[in-house]
Amino acid sequence: MSREEIPREKLLWMYETMVRIRKSEEEASRHFAQGKIPGFVHLYAGEEAVAVGAMANLRDDDVITSTHRGHGHFIAKGGSLKEMWAELYGKRTGVCKGKGGSMHIADLRKGELGANGIVGGGIPHAVGAGLAFKLSKSDRVAVAFFGDGASNQQNFHEGLNLASIWKLPVIFICENNQYQISLHYSKQQAIRSVAERGSAYGVPGVEVDGQDVLAVYEVVREAVDRARRGEGPTLIEAKTYRYLGHFEGDPQVYRKREEVEWWKKNKDPIELFKRRLLDMGIAKEEELRDIDSRVEREVQDAVRFAEESPYPNPEELYEDVFSTPTRGVLVWKWGSEVRSHG
Amino acid sequence: MGERIITFAEALNEALDIMMAKDEKVIVMGEDVGVYGGVFGVTKGLIEKYGPERVRDTPIAESGFIGAGVGAAAMGYRPVVELMFIDFLGVAFDQIYNQAAKIRYMFGGRAKIPMVLRTVAGAGFSAAAQHSQSLHSIFIHVPGLKVVMPSTPYDAKGLLIASIKDDDPVIFIEHKGLYGTKGPVPKDEYEVPLGVADVKRRGKDVTVVATAAMVHKSLAVAERLSREGIDVEVIDPRTLKPIDADMILSSIRKTGRLVVVDEGYPRCSFATDIAAMAASMAFKSLRAPVKLVTPPDTPVPFSPALEEKWIPSEADIEKAIRSTMEDK
Numbered sequence: 297m298s299r300e301e302i303p304r305e306k307l308l309w310m311y312e313t314m315v316r317i318r319k320s321e322e323e324a325s326r327h328f329a330q331g332k333i334p335g336f337v338h339l340y341a342g343e344e345a346v347a348v349g350a351m352a353n354l355r356d357d358d359v360i361t362s363t364h365r366g367h368g369h370f371i372a373k374g375g376s377l378k379e380m381w382a383e384l385y386g387k388r389t390g391v392c393k394g395k396g397g398s399m400h401i402a403d404l405r406k407g408e409l410g411a412n413g414i415v416g417g418g419i420p421h422a423v424g425a426g427l428a429f430k431l432s433k434s435d436r437v438a439v440a441f442f443g444d445g446a447s448n449q450q451n452f453h454e455g456l457n458l459a460s461i462w463k464l465p466v467i468f469i470c471e472n473n474q475y476q477i478s479l480h481y482s483k484q485q486a487i488r489s490v491a492e493r494g495s496a497y498g499v500p501g502v503e504v505d506g507q508d509v510l511a512v513y514e515v516v517r518e519a520v521d522r523a524r525r526g527e528g529p530t531l532i533e534a535k536t537y538r539y540l541g542h543f544e545g546d547p548q549v550y551r552k553r554e555e556v557e558w559w560k561k562n563k564d565p566i567e568l569f570k571r572r573l574l575d576m577g578i579a580k581e582e583e584l585r586d587i588d589s590r591v592e593r594e595v596q597d598a599v600r601f602a603e604e605s606p607y608p609n610p611e612e613l614y615e616d617v618f619s620t621p622t623r624g625v626l627v628w629k630w631g632s633e634v635r636s637h638g
Numbered sequence: 639m640g641e642r643i644i645t646f647a648e649a650l651n652e653a654l655d656i657m658m659a660k661d662e663k664v665i666v667m668g669e670d671v672g673v674y675g676g677v678f679g680v681t682k683g684l685i686e687k688y689g690p691e692r693v694r695d696t697p698i699a700e701s702g703f704i705g706a707g708v709g710a711a712a713m714g715y716r717p718v719v720e721l722m723f724i725d726f727l728g729v730a731f732d733q734i735y736n737q738a739a740k741i742r743y744m745f746g747g748r749a750k751i752p753m754v755l756r757t758v759a760g761a762g763f764s765a766a767a768q769h770s771q772s773l774h775s776i777f778i779h780v781p782g783l784k785v786v787m788p789s790t791p792y793d794a795k796g797l798l799i800a801s802i803k804d805d806d807p808v809i810f811i812e813h814k815g816l817y818g819t820k821g822p823v824p825k826d827e828y829e830v831p832l833g834v835a836d837v838k839r840r841g842k843d844v845t846v847v848a849t850a851a852m853v854h855k856s857l858a859v860a861e862r863l864s865r866e867g868i869d870v871e872v873i874d875p876r877t878l879k880p881i882d883a884d885m886i887l888s889s890i891r892k893t894g895r896l897v898v899v900d901e902g903y904p905r906c907s908f909a910t911d912i913a914a915m916a917a918s919m920a921f922k923s924l925r926a927p928v929k930l931v932t933p934p935d936t937p938v939p940f941s942p943a944l945e946e947k948w949i950p951s952e953a954d955i956e957k958a959i960r961s962t963m964e965d966k
Contacts, residue, residue, distance in 0.1 A: 359713070361709075390746070391746070391748075392744055392745050392746035392748070393746030393747070394746070395743055395744055395745075395746050396744040396745065396746065400744040400745075402744070402745050402748075402749070403745075403748070404712065404745065404748055404749050405748065409709065409712055409749075410741060410744070410745070410749075412737075413736070414732055414736050414737070417705075417732060417733070417736060417737055419705070420701065420702050420703075420704070420705020420706045420708065420709060420733065421705055421706075421708050421709035421712065421737070422709060423702065423705065423706045423709060424705065424706035424707060424708055424709020424710035424711070424712070424713070424717075425709040425710065425712065425713050426709075427706055427709070427710050427715075428709070428710045428713035428714065428715050429713070431665065431691060431692070431710075431715070438709070450699075450701050450702070450729075451701055451702060451705060451733075453702075454697070454699035454701055454702025454703075454705075455702050455705070455706075457697060457699065457702065458696070458697065458699065458702050458703065458706055461697070462694075615747065616742055616743050616745075616746060616747035617742070617743055617781055617782055618742070618782070618784070618806045618880075619742065619750050619804075619805035619806050620804065620805060620806065
């Protein structure tokens, strides 16, 4: 299938979803700066083409695992924007009832098996999901998203090896946004690309321009097709760039302002795709502006929903630890008993 | 439903066999669990019956395959993952305490991880400091994990079946000194519920809370002391988390004396936890200081001469019980 054959609705979905992520992340940055969002927040602005290009290939019943920079994956996989925002605020209407927060945005109902506060922590979960799909003889696939920093972790190497020897339907997508917190990735690995590491495990490694949503779409489509056919895993390295700091509040002393500006001016995934859509005659400027303002309203609705939602009740502290009631409840709540006894 | 005398290892094998036959979502994964049958023989014969898809030999990559167990469990499978020695916990601990244990809570209850992590603990084999530890206290410390440690073949089979059926991550700890021990075990399926302790011996003078291999040593001491008129109650919690506080506390309230016997290191441990529970919830019933019988705060030594001194002995247990009896 050549690019021309991608249905128009899908192309517009890609545009809209990238805009949704961008606007939501920019809003989150503002709200964090205003002290309204608690905790640590790691934003995805600049990397939208990777999540969207990848997710455009997935079905609802496919599963992804994500990173601490997981808002974009969550939105692209179909998670509720309102519930995500309520979760950022720690409200009981949040997708995790206020118990996960930004770093742990997850919704299994949408095949989102968890953002993860531990670098590389989710990679084996995708491998396990792939194993479950293989054992149940379904053609579902699992996609592990992770950063360039995670490619130095044991879970990356063990996960790639397991998926390869077991021929599991897993797609490993490294979002190389160039910085491992403050250090440029070239200082942390002796080889040029993460994709090369696939060869050590007999896994095809593919590099792709992570700012080009259609390029990402194509390589992931091939990998997903391979996986659904039972031919095993693929490692994809999407070269991308994060516009914001590692976390909100990061003073970013490790990179020059001009570098960020260069990426925004020359390699912005939304601007590039917009120009493409206009050039291809897929949409008119006005239509895209309509999408922009509709999404803007949607984000504002989500923010309002989050702000107006109640916090969890104190009793909810004790819920969701275990699935089944146990006789040990007395001691399970022991901490609070000890505290109340002074 | 006939009861036969079989070993602890055979009882565990039966539990796996029964659950694999019953539920195709139950799979077994780990190092050498296939043709080899598990390093202690617990998975023997399963690969012949259920095939290599469901009885999966893994590379020596504990974080990877335990993490894969978590992912498969989230997708509705019931993996029984074997960590060959509990000492190897360190290379995979993130997948246990940050991932398996936390997913349910962090997802607001919208996920479950019905995984059993079977592993092996215990000293006494001159296996030295990296293959002899009893690290169960580390797991008890972490919210979201259930921790099981059986002492008899009957409990082992019933608890493993209950653990596989449980929807939460269960750490199932087998003491290597118990694999060859024998006892009556029903042939068919039965469950020993999680979180329910067992009185292994009734008594009115002293409560001994003992785990795994220490249960047997405590029972032997109790028999000897009964001839002198000291009546020891031996409680085996069987599940260390959740803990059956009701049964332990009511026994302490009855006897007024508590000795905790455990092979874990002494500091911040199961033993100190039970002592603290007694102090904060049954202080007025205590007639004597609580005694803890544990190894010293040292790594497990290699030399048999030193290791014998390291492991709590029947003499240590007897001494502790006698000393609590001195306070009338």
